[in-house]
Amino acid sequence: MLRIWFLVVLLVCFLPAKATVLDKKEFEKLRTEIRDNYAQSPHVAIASLDEQLASDNFTPDQRLVLLNYKAWFQLEAKQFKPAMKTLIIYKNLAEKSSKRALMYGYYNISAGVYIQLNLHKLALEHLSEALKYAALLSDDITNQTLNNIGEVYLALGMLDEAERAFRRYADYLQHSNKPLDNSIVTINLAKTLIAKEQFTEAKSLLSEIMKVKQQHQFDYLLAESYLLMAEIERAEKQYPLALISINQSLAIFTVQDLVKDQHRAQFELAKTYAAMDDTDRATNELTRVTKNIHLDDDLLFTSKVYLFESQLFESTGRYQQAISSYKKHTAAETQLIKQQADINLAKAIAQAETNEKEVKIAELTREKQLKAQKVNAFKDLALSVVISLIIISLGSFFAISNIYRRKQHLANTLQTLEETQTNLIEAQKIASLTVLVSGMAHQLNTPIGTATTAITYIAENLQELEQKFKSKTLSTKDFNRFIENTNEAQHLVLNNITRVVSMIEQFKALNVASSLKKPMQSFELKQFITERLETLKTYFTIHLDYQVKGDEVSLTSNPSIIGDVLKTLVINAYEHGFNGVENPTITVTIKKQRYTITLIFQDNGSGIDDSILKEIFTPFYSTNLGGNHLGLGLNIVFNAVKYQLFGNISAVPCQHGACFIMNLPIDGHLSAKEQINASSIKP
Known part of the structure; x- marks a missing residue:
């Protein structure tokens, strides 16, 4: 579980410098109000920040603090595309600041976005960059960042690297009085050892940390430990013990009203029953999960559940149900791929818009410089005629220097334009892909619309038949005509549904491109x-x-x-x-x-x-x-x-x-x- 320390970073380095409107005390009061809004809801906090950022009452460093809050809250609210746009604005402003450590916020929050979208390689790249700036802040932030990198290594299946990162962080916390941090890194280390099938050491770690969690009432982490212990017991075929551990975890999640975590525990029950060859109970537990999850939930978890359900149905010969579950698995993975493509497109568009603004500013600056240079040249010329040839020579020297600087400035502007052009081309490519996907939705719409019309027609005929029956005016001719019309509409519905199924089947191959991350x-x-x-x-x-x-x-x-x-x-x-x-x-x-x-x-x-x-x-x-x-x-x-x-x-x-x-x-x-x-x- 990746812990985001953005507030700690803000308290360490984002101090307002040369506040022109709000002094330090007033700005700290505003930050307290923002945190209070976040306690109500991330959406409330985001709306409040939008109002604040629309004004010009902040120094650049104060604006960076507000942008950092906004990007973090958007990440918490799963508003990934707006978060990426906010981060691009933040990055361009931070690059102009003398405080290099400000870039930590950009890379750290960007990594959080990529982790949520299962883009762990990109997350690793950004966390590696964040680590460079963490060294400018504190040892705590540096080691916390290394721990986050370890979690990404674990997601990528790089188990040795993950184990080294977690042990290093555990050693760092050994002499500190931070039981919560110690509990979290121990859970991460246990997950890694389980993935490496080193069950004995993993059991020992979990048993020790469970005592600490009970002592400090870390109920959520205690429930996580029970799930990990159940995973070990299932691997060792100690199924009764595994069921006990999972039910203990489920009880904690139920008391805390953590619905999504209850689904995780129920899914573990299903996998345990399946390992026991008790397919009926496994199917029942899966049904409890699937009837409450939707495609707008955690897409990776949804995909795993439906894939496991499909495999369970297939193993018991229920092929139609297996195909239905597999389609839902494919739909979840397709939605995840679309989110991944959307976030890259949003980043490219935001960067292109920012670059375009920078180019316009550069052009305006150049025009002002040219006007100033002309005025200065005229003054220098008049002065040189009046005073002496020496002043003329000196004026020529300054003119040549100015021309050289203009040439360099123009070259830099040209390079910026070329980079902007490249970004726009990439954005167009991604937009073209979006258009093609929309075209497929359009193709599906036609047969679905035709089937809907036919069903409506059947309903109208049935209503007319019912009215004649109640009024006792129904004739044999009317009834035969109703049967003929209904049969024709039925054939139309079946033909179009068959057509829809045939088109959807073409997407099955997406399973090849979007495999779950497994060791x-x-x-x-x-x-x-x-x-x-x-x-x-x-x-x-x-x-x-x-x-x-x-x-x-x-x-x-x-x-x-x-x-x-x-x-x-x-x-x-x-x-x-x-x-x-x-x-x-x-x-x-x-x-x-x-x-x-x-x-x-x-x-x-x-x-x-x-x-x-x-x-x-x-x-x-x-x-x-x-x-x-x-x-x-x-x-x-x-x-x-x-x-x-x-x-x-x-x-x-x-x-x-x-x-x-x-x-x-x-x-x-x-x-x-x-x-x-x-x-x-x-x-």
């Missing part, structure tokens, strides 16, 4: 691929033959992502390549190198035209765009292989059918660390 695991690749392809046989109306051959390789990677990539390639071959093909066959060949493996996926279908091989991984590229194909599948496969499996994929010319070649690292952990390290040192 990697080692597995036998050949055996995994064979089993995964066997499970796909029931998905299709024709019989597909699969051949898996090549080297035996033990791979450390994300098997679920590899399985989804293969599933997408098989579906692509089925839909585009096997029409009219006898004995359709898919062959997967594994070749091992020193540090990588090569995976060759080939079918005997109609193949892909060589002229479009370079285009097929482009988003929304399809030879049948506008039909039931969205052109997203192979782009999702490309991004999954490159950014989540740390490999690459390409389509190559093939005499018979289509051929895709994937290169994947044997040790996914090593490749992940290399990529994280490379991005963290990027200028």
Whole structure:
């Protein structure tokens, strides 16, 4: 759980300097009012800050304090796009201040936004920058920032780095009288040890800290400890103990009326019952959770719940319910991706608007400088004629110096314009993607509207029939006409609903691009691929033959992502390549190198035209765009292989059918660390 210390930072370094309207005492009174408003509601505090910031009654440093409050409150209220816009304004103002430590607020709050949106790599980059400025503030803030970085490492699956960060912070707190901070870092360390399956030490830590929490009445943290203890007990198959621990946690959350935390505890109960093969109880607990969560809740948690529910239904043969749950899982992940894209777009637009204002200010400043230079040149010339040639020479020297400075200023202005142009182009790209997504919503609207109209028509006919029946004027002819009209409307409804289902199915491939962050695991690749392809046989109306051959390789990677990539390639071959093909066959060949493996996926279908091989991984590229194909599948496969499996994929010319070649690292952990390290040192 990431703790935000923005108020501490404000108290340490955001002191008003040279207040022109409000003195120090008056500004401290205003800050107290702001905190009181926040105690009522973040929305109340944000509205109050908007009124304050509209005036010019503050020094630049005082304005920075208010902007910092506003961005923090917007983050707490989950107003991510407005928060990012506020942070861009804050950053541009802070860069002009002599207090370098002010930049800590920008990077720290930005990291909080990215963590909420599951963009942990970006969060790590910003926390690394925040750490540089934390050193200018205090040891407490520096070590708290390191602890926050440890939580991001844990989310990214970098368990060794996370453990080092938490132990360092725990050592720092060892001689301090801060039981709350000690409890929090102990919970974080226990989470890391559980992820590393070091259950004995994790149990010991939790047992010790539970005594402290009971002593200081840290009930919420005590409930968190019970959930972690249940996770260990479930892993050790001590299911009765796990159920006791979860119910203790649930009782605390219920007393404190923490609804979302109650959902987390109920989800843990469902997973425990599922591990006990008690699917009925597991299903009941999941139902208690799903009937109260919505897509505007925690999207990552919602996605996890529906994915687990889908897997549970599938394991018990309830395939229709499994498909329904999987669609809800996909909808949650799609909404999360949209939020991630929206926040990057909002940041780009805010930065472009700020840069545009800076350019206008620079142009006005330049015009004033030119006018002043002309006046000075005229005075210098008149004075030089009157006094002497020496003054003329001196005036020439000043004129040349001014021209040089103007040249440098113009060069800087040109560079700023070029950077602004680049930002605007990137913003346009993201806007284009938003338009395409809106187009899909428009396509769905037509069949849904048609089905709604048909249902309304059925209702009107039924009402007319009822009236004639009550008035005893209903004839056989009327009744037959009602049956005919209702049948026609029914067929219209079914046809359009089938069309909607067909279009929605195209989004299933998004599962490849938005996998949950799970620790990697080692597995036998050949055996995994064979089993995964066997499970796909029931998905299709024709019989597909699969051949898996090549080297035996033990791979450390994300098997679920590899399985989804293969599933997408098989579906692509089925839909585009096997029409009219006898004995359709898919062959997967594994070749091992020193540090990588090569995976060759080939079918005997109609193949892909060589002229479009370079285009097929482009988003929304399809030879049948506008039909039931969205052109997203192979782009999702490309991004999954490159950014989540740390490999690459390409389509190559093939005499018979289509051929895709994937290169994947044997040790996914090593490749992940290399990529994280490379991005963290990027200028």
